[in-house]
Amino acid sequence: MLSLRVPLVLASASPRRRDLLARLGLAFDVRPSDADETWPEGLDPGPAAAEVALRKARATPAEGALVLAADTVVVLDGEVLGKPADADDAARTLRRLSGRTHTVATGIALGLDGREATAFETTAVTFAALSDAEIAAYVTTGSPLDKAGAYGIQDDLGAVFVERIEGDYFNVVGLPLRRLYATLRVFVPDLVSLA
Structure with missing residues (x-):
């Protein structure tokens, strides 16, 4: 289990991020951010996701607590595929x-008492060829509607579409745990440990 000697605030409403932090054994408060999530122009996906995550961290006041924010994007042919507007858009x-x-890129940002740190992870995800019936069945579940790129690798049905990944699985879920731990070890080395 991971141990932090400072209160932790998760600046995200994502149930997947909450689940991943809980798997690490961390206690935290959830305070979703309302920061601007407009894609920064001129940046590659990883740095751009880190920039959006930093906006979220800065928009989440938490005096004396460590703020963790994240932003995950799906990029195809240089275009960011955000959360679908509706079922037709998901299809x-x-x-x-x-x-x-x-490419799936997740940026993370940490903030504590005026100090900040950012990092990102990118993962290549290859989908199998999907039939219209498979797409319709998945969209009918409603699961794609709240996810960047209209799928969740952790979903039972979403998982069967993924033929291969190159990189961090947890990054595709929404929070690259290894990158988070490595960033914490640099940012707050005296406040983080493996229990």
Whole structure:
């Protein structure tokens, strides 16, 4: 288990991020951020996601606590595929991902008493070729509607579409745990330990 000797605030409403932090054994408060999530122009996916995560951390006041914010994006052909607007948009996105490799980038930002740190992780994800029936069945579950790129690798059905990943699985879920731990070890070395 991971141990922090400072209160932790998660600046995210994502149930997946909450689950991943809980798996590490961390206690935390959830305070979703309302920061601007507009994609920064001119940046590669990883640094851009880290910039958005930093905006979220800065918009989450938490005096005396460590703030953790994250932003995950799915990128195909240089275009950011955000959360779908509706079921039709989700189906269109899944058709675009079908049989292709895309990039998932998650930026993380930490803030504590005026100090900040950012990091990011990128993972290549290859989808199998999907039939219209498979796409329709998945969209009908409603699961794609709250996820960047219209799928969740941790979903039972979403997982069967993934043919291969190159990189960190947890990054695709929404929080790269190894990168988070490594960043904590540099940012607050005296406040983090493995218990």
